[in-house]
């Protein structure tokens with residue numbers, strides 16, 4: 669594993685966004701996923717003695733891009749954003765689309781288009797490191813709202829996520845896990861999920877980094893097996 673992932677809670681007590689500090693351990697290259705709020709991100713960079721070279725954007729919403737301008741000015745970094753949302757993301761320097769590979773030190777990320785929450789939303793998939801950044805598409809035990817998409821588009825996006833290996837860990841854009849606990853299935857997988865996240869929620873620690881395998885068994889939006897069943901959830 670050459671990628672360290674540090675969740676940074678932003679807009680705490682309000683939107684409860686996650687930005688992520690990524691450090692590629694061999695090259696010490698550093699990036700931020702979704703620059704939500706400058707203060708907590710700068711603090712994390714100071715703590716880890718790093719200066720980010722990139723902001724990796726999942727989608728254009730303000731709660732995921734609000735600190736882009738301030739961090740770009742402070743660190744002289746490059747903003748890497750979905751091509752389909754270039755008009756909506758100010759200061760984007762590098763534009764990527766489905767299937768593109770973003771090289772990051774000794775590792776790299778594959779871009780997966782993920783329409784549903786927004787039209788041009790992308791997922792950042794660090795295949796070698798088994799890490800997936802899902803923005804506002806997939807949360808622990810829920811999914812993002814359909815602001816610019818249809819249930820069918822979101823279904824197609826979730827099918828792509830379901831096809832990824834079970835041992836991939838996913839990192840989402842908000843801490844919403846507590847809201848989904850009541851929907852856990854009444855079985856061994858549900859109990860396992862509960863026992864993993866309950867102590868974290870009680871201490872207000874991040875619950876992100878869940879394995880896709882367990883998420884597929886427990887998230888009501890991933891458990892349905894047809895588009896019809898999925899549409900009935902809305």
Ligand code: ZN
Nearest residue numbers: 727729785804
């Ligand atoms: Zn959003």
Ligand code: FE
Nearest residue numbers: 729731804841
């Ligand atoms: Fe959001």
